[in-house]
Protein backbone atom coordinates (compact mmCIF):
# COMPACT_ATOMS: atom_id res chain seq x y z
CA UNK A 1 0.00 0.00 0.00
CA UNK A 2 1.13 3.50 -0.68
CA UNK A 3 -0.81 6.70 -0.17
CA UNK A 4 -0.36 10.25 -1.40
CA UNK A 5 1.17 12.14 1.53
CA UNK A 6 -1.66 14.64 1.33
CA UNK A 7 -4.18 11.83 1.72
CA UNK A 8 -2.23 10.27 4.60
CA UNK A 9 -2.16 13.57 6.49
CA UNK A 10 -5.85 14.05 5.92
CA UNK A 11 -6.63 10.65 7.44
CA UNK A 12 -4.39 11.60 10.37
CA UNK A 13 -6.12 14.94 10.78
CA UNK A 14 -9.60 13.40 10.80
CA UNK A 15 -8.59 10.83 13.44
CA UNK A 16 -7.07 13.56 15.62
CA UNK A 17 -10.19 15.72 15.26
CA UNK A 18 -12.43 12.81 16.19
CA UNK A 19 -10.44 12.19 19.33
CA UNK A 20 -10.77 15.82 20.38
CA UNK A 21 -7.31 17.17 19.52
CA UNK A 22 -7.52 20.96 19.18
CA UNK A 23 -5.05 21.76 16.39
CA UNK A 24 -5.59 18.57 14.42
CA UNK A 25 -4.26 19.78 11.05
CA UNK A 26 -1.17 21.35 12.57
CA UNK A 27 -0.40 18.25 14.62
CA UNK A 28 -1.04 15.88 11.69
CA UNK A 29 1.59 17.73 9.66
CA UNK A 30 3.99 18.15 12.58
CA UNK A 31 3.95 14.41 13.28
CA UNK A 32 4.73 13.63 9.64
CA UNK A 33 7.61 16.14 9.62
CA UNK A 34 8.88 14.67 12.89
CA UNK A 35 8.74 11.13 11.51
CA UNK A 36 10.66 12.09 8.35
CA UNK A 37 12.95 14.54 10.17
CA UNK A 38 11.81 17.31 7.84
CA UNK A 39 11.29 21.02 8.39
CA UNK A 40 8.38 22.92 6.81
CA UNK A 41 10.43 23.85 3.74
CA UNK A 42 11.40 20.25 3.02
CA UNK A 43 7.77 19.28 3.58
CA UNK A 44 6.66 21.76 0.88
CA UNK A 45 9.01 20.08 -1.59
CA UNK A 46 7.70 16.63 -0.73
CA UNK A 47 4.03 16.69 0.07
CA UNK A 48 2.83 15.87 -3.47
CA UNK A 49 4.65 12.50 -3.41
CA UNK A 50 3.48 9.14 -2.11
CA UNK A 51 4.16 7.69 1.33
CA UNK A 52 5.25 4.05 1.32
CA UNK A 53 3.75 1.27 3.38
CA UNK A 54 6.11 1.33 6.34
CA UNK A 55 5.94 5.14 6.60
CA UNK A 56 2.13 4.91 6.65
CA UNK A 57 2.31 2.33 9.46
CA UNK A 58 4.72 4.43 11.52
CA UNK A 59 2.66 7.55 10.91
CA UNK A 60 -0.54 5.89 12.14
CA UNK A 61 1.26 4.77 15.29
CA UNK A 62 2.19 8.39 16.00
CA UNK A 63 -1.36 9.51 15.26
CA UNK A 64 -2.68 6.85 17.68
CA UNK A 65 -0.35 8.12 20.38
CA UNK A 66 -1.42 11.74 19.87
CA UNK A 67 -5.11 10.68 19.71
CA UNK A 68 -4.72 9.06 23.13
CA UNK A 69 -3.88 12.50 24.59
CA UNK A 70 -0.07 12.45 24.63
CA UNK A 71 1.02 16.05 23.93
CA UNK A 72 2.67 16.63 20.56
CA UNK A 73 5.75 17.96 22.37
CA UNK A 74 6.15 14.73 24.34
CA UNK A 75 6.21 12.77 21.09
CA UNK A 76 8.65 15.09 19.32
CA UNK A 77 10.47 15.88 22.62
CA UNK A 78 10.83 19.51 21.65
CA UNK A 79 9.20 22.93 21.92
CA UNK A 80 10.27 26.18 20.38
CA UNK A 81 10.50 29.10 22.82
CA UNK A 82 11.83 32.57 21.98
CA UNK A 83 13.11 31.08 18.71
CA UNK A 84 15.20 28.42 20.47
CA UNK A 85 14.47 24.71 20.38
CA UNK A 86 14.12 23.29 23.88
CA UNK A 87 14.12 19.62 24.73
CA UNK A 88 11.06 18.71 26.82
CA UNK A 89 9.69 15.56 28.44
CA UNK A 90 7.15 14.63 31.11
CA UNK A 91 9.47 15.95 33.84
CA UNK A 92 9.14 19.61 32.81
CA UNK A 93 6.31 21.97 31.95
CA UNK A 94 6.15 22.53 28.18
CA UNK A 95 7.14 26.21 27.71
CA UNK A 96 4.07 28.31 26.82
CA UNK A 97 3.65 31.30 24.53
CA UNK A 98 2.30 33.35 27.45
CA UNK A 99 5.66 32.97 29.12
CA UNK A 100 7.37 34.41 26.04
CA UNK A 101 5.50 37.65 26.80
CA UNK A 102 7.12 37.77 30.24
CA UNK A 103 10.56 36.99 28.80
CA UNK A 104 10.16 39.77 26.19
CA UNK A 105 9.28 42.20 28.98
CA UNK A 106 12.24 40.98 31.05
CA UNK A 107 14.58 41.54 28.07
CA UNK A 108 13.35 45.14 27.79
CA UNK A 109 13.88 45.59 31.53
CA UNK A 110 17.43 44.23 31.47
CA UNK A 111 18.52 45.90 28.23
CA UNK A 112 16.62 49.21 28.49
CA UNK A 113 15.63 49.58 32.14
CA UNK A 114 11.92 49.86 31.46
CA UNK A 115 8.86 47.75 30.76
CA UNK A 116 5.97 48.98 28.59
CA UNK A 117 6.91 52.60 29.20
CA UNK A 118 7.49 52.32 32.98
CA UNK A 119 11.10 52.93 34.09
CA UNK A 120 12.36 50.48 36.72
CA UNK A 121 16.12 50.52 36.80
CA UNK A 122 18.84 51.04 34.23
CA UNK A 123 22.02 49.13 34.77
CA UNK A 124 24.70 47.36 32.79
CA UNK A 125 25.42 44.23 34.83
CA UNK A 126 22.46 42.18 35.96
CA UNK A 127 22.53 39.18 38.24
CA UNK A 128 19.35 37.25 37.58
CA UNK A 129 17.68 34.28 39.27
CA UNK A 130 15.00 32.16 37.61
CA UNK A 131 13.07 30.22 40.26
CA UNK A 132 11.19 27.05 39.21
CA UNK A 133 13.14 26.96 35.98
CA UNK A 134 11.78 23.62 34.66
CA UNK A 135 13.20 23.15 31.16
CA UNK A 136 15.35 26.26 31.69
CA UNK A 137 13.40 28.15 29.03
CA UNK A 138 13.30 31.51 30.84
CA UNK A 139 16.87 31.44 32.17
CA UNK A 140 18.48 30.27 28.94
CA UNK A 141 16.50 32.71 26.75
CA UNK A 142 17.45 35.66 28.97
CA UNK A 143 21.07 34.56 29.06
CA UNK A 144 21.15 34.29 25.25
CA UNK A 145 19.24 37.50 24.51
CA UNK A 146 20.63 39.96 27.06
CA UNK A 147 24.14 41.34 26.80
CA UNK A 148 23.57 42.99 30.20
CA UNK A 149 23.15 39.69 32.04
CA UNK A 150 26.38 39.21 33.95
CA UNK A 151 25.33 36.16 35.92
CA UNK A 152 22.33 33.90 35.36
CA UNK A 153 21.23 31.44 38.03
CA UNK A 154 18.31 29.04 37.83
CA UNK A 155 16.83 26.64 40.34
CA UNK A 156 14.24 23.92 40.57
CA UNK A 157 13.10 21.53 43.27
CA UNK A 158 13.12 18.70 40.73
CA UNK A 159 16.46 17.12 39.91
CA UNK A 160 14.87 15.50 36.85
CA UNK A 161 13.84 18.93 35.58
CA UNK A 162 17.35 20.25 36.15
CA UNK A 163 18.78 17.40 34.06
CA UNK A 164 16.61 18.59 31.17
CA UNK A 165 17.50 22.25 31.81
CA UNK A 166 21.24 21.48 31.83
CA UNK A 167 20.93 19.55 28.59
CA UNK A 168 19.13 22.52 27.04
CA UNK A 169 21.84 24.88 28.28
CA UNK A 170 24.50 22.67 26.67
CA UNK A 171 22.60 22.38 23.39
CA UNK A 172 21.96 26.11 23.19
CA UNK A 173 25.41 27.35 24.16
CA UNK A 174 24.38 28.60 27.60
CA UNK A 175 26.65 26.41 29.74
CA UNK A 176 27.44 29.41 31.92
CA UNK A 177 23.94 29.40 33.41
CA UNK A 178 24.36 28.24 36.98
CA UNK A 179 21.76 25.59 37.94
CA UNK A 180 20.93 24.72 41.52
CA UNK A 181 18.64 22.09 43.02
CA UNK A 182 16.55 24.09 45.49
CA UNK A 183 13.04 24.35 46.88
CA UNK A 184 12.49 28.04 46.06
CA UNK A 185 15.06 29.99 48.14
CA UNK A 186 15.96 27.14 50.53
CA UNK A 187 19.16 26.22 48.68
CA UNK A 188 20.29 29.86 48.71
CA UNK A 189 20.02 30.22 52.46
CA UNK A 190 22.72 29.75 55.04
CA UNK A 191 25.58 30.33 52.67
CA UNK A 192 28.55 32.27 53.96
CA UNK A 193 27.78 35.10 51.60
CA UNK A 194 24.13 35.19 50.71
CA UNK A 195 23.45 35.59 46.97
CA UNK A 196 21.60 38.76 46.06
CA UNK A 197 20.01 39.41 42.70
CA UNK A 198 18.99 42.40 40.58
CA UNK A 199 16.07 40.45 39.16
CA UNK A 200 14.22 37.39 40.41
CA UNK A 201 11.91 35.98 37.76
CA UNK A 202 9.62 32.98 38.04
CA UNK A 203 6.81 31.02 36.48
CA UNK A 204 5.82 29.04 39.58
CA UNK A 205 2.99 26.49 39.81
CA UNK A 206 -0.21 28.55 40.07
CA UNK A 207 -3.21 26.41 39.16
CA UNK A 208 -5.76 25.95 41.97
CA UNK A 209 -5.86 22.31 43.11
CA UNK A 210 -9.60 22.07 42.42
CA UNK A 211 -9.09 23.28 38.83
CA UNK A 212 -6.53 20.58 38.00
CA UNK A 213 -9.12 17.87 37.19
CA UNK A 214 -10.77 20.23 34.67
CA UNK A 215 -7.59 20.90 32.64
CA UNK A 216 -7.14 19.57 29.11
CA UNK A 217 -6.17 15.88 29.24
CA UNK A 218 -2.79 16.68 27.64
CA UNK A 219 -1.94 18.89 30.60
CA UNK A 220 -3.78 16.99 33.35
CA UNK A 221 -2.56 13.51 32.46
CA UNK A 222 0.90 14.20 31.07
CA UNK A 223 2.48 17.36 32.45
CA UNK A 224 4.14 17.37 35.89
CA UNK A 225 1.71 18.30 38.68
CA UNK A 226 4.71 19.58 40.58
CA UNK A 227 4.95 22.37 38.00
CA UNK A 228 1.23 23.20 37.95
CA UNK A 229 -0.44 22.76 41.34
CA UNK A 230 -0.39 26.01 43.30
CA UNK A 231 -2.37 24.67 46.28
CA UNK A 232 -5.94 25.31 47.46
CA UNK A 233 -6.11 28.93 46.24
CA UNK A 234 -3.29 28.67 43.69
CA UNK A 235 -1.21 31.20 45.64
CA UNK A 236 1.03 28.93 47.77
CA UNK A 237 4.20 29.63 45.82
CA UNK A 238 3.54 33.37 45.43
CA UNK A 239 3.15 33.73 49.20
CA UNK A 240 6.51 32.09 49.81
CA UNK A 241 8.30 33.91 46.99
CA UNK A 242 6.94 37.37 47.83
CA UNK A 243 7.77 36.89 51.52
CA UNK A 244 11.33 35.65 50.98
CA UNK A 245 12.42 37.52 47.84
CA UNK A 246 13.32 40.78 49.68
CA UNK A 247 16.14 38.93 51.47
CA UNK A 248 17.61 37.86 48.13
CA UNK A 249 17.17 41.11 46.19
CA UNK A 250 19.68 43.94 45.99
CA UNK A 251 18.52 47.51 46.67
CA UNK A 252 16.11 48.43 43.83
CA UNK A 253 15.93 44.73 42.90
CA UNK A 254 12.95 43.56 40.89
CA UNK A 255 10.58 40.64 41.27
CA UNK A 256 8.69 39.51 38.19
CA UNK A 257 6.36 36.52 37.97
CA UNK A 258 3.90 34.91 35.63
CA UNK A 259 0.41 34.69 37.15
CA UNK A 260 -2.96 33.15 36.28
CA UNK A 261 -5.48 35.38 34.45
CA UNK A 262 -7.59 35.76 37.61
CA UNK A 263 -4.79 36.28 40.15
CA UNK A 264 -3.93 39.93 39.43
CA UNK A 265 -5.69 41.50 42.40
CA UNK A 266 -4.40 38.84 44.82
CA UNK A 267 -0.84 39.49 43.69
CA UNK A 268 -1.20 43.29 43.82
CA UNK A 269 -2.26 42.84 47.46
CA UNK A 270 0.51 40.34 48.28
CA UNK A 271 3.23 42.56 46.79
CA UNK A 272 2.02 45.85 48.34
CA UNK A 273 3.94 45.57 51.59
CA UNK A 274 7.50 45.17 50.30
CA UNK A 275 7.34 46.37 46.70
CA UNK A 276 6.88 49.68 44.85
CA UNK A 277 5.77 50.25 41.27
CA UNK A 278 3.74 47.05 41.44
CA UNK A 279 2.10 46.52 38.06
CA UNK A 280 -0.01 43.78 36.58
CA UNK A 281 0.68 43.34 32.85
CA UNK A 282 -1.40 41.60 30.22
CA UNK A 283 -0.60 38.81 27.76
CA UNK A 284 -1.32 38.87 24.00
CA UNK A 285 -4.88 37.73 24.67
CA UNK A 286 -5.44 40.80 26.87
CA UNK A 287 -5.50 38.82 30.13
CA UNK A 288 -3.57 39.55 33.31
CA UNK A 289 -0.41 37.45 33.07
CA UNK A 290 2.57 39.13 34.72
CA UNK A 291 3.17 40.83 38.05
CA UNK A 292 6.18 43.05 38.60
CA UNK A 293 7.45 45.18 41.45
CA UNK A 294 10.58 46.88 42.71
CA UNK A 295 11.85 46.30 46.26
CA UNK A 296 10.90 49.20 48.54
CA UNK A 297 13.70 51.25 49.99
CA UNK A 298 14.31 50.27 53.58
CA UNK A 299 13.99 53.07 56.11
Ligand code: GLN
Nearest residue numbers: 203204205206207227228
Ligand atom coordinates in the same frame (compact mmCIF):
# COMPACT_ATOMS: atom_id res chain seq x y z
N1 GLN B 1 0.05 28.41 32.09
C1 GLN B 1 0.09 27.05 32.51
C2 GLN B 1 -1.20 26.35 32.14
O1 GLN B 1 -2.21 26.98 32.01
C3 GLN B 1 0.30 26.94 34.01
C4 GLN B 1 1.68 27.26 34.35
C5 GLN B 1 1.94 27.27 35.82
O2 GLN B 1 1.23 26.77 36.70
N2 GLN B 1 3.00 27.92 36.09
O3 GLN B 1 -1.21 25.15 31.92
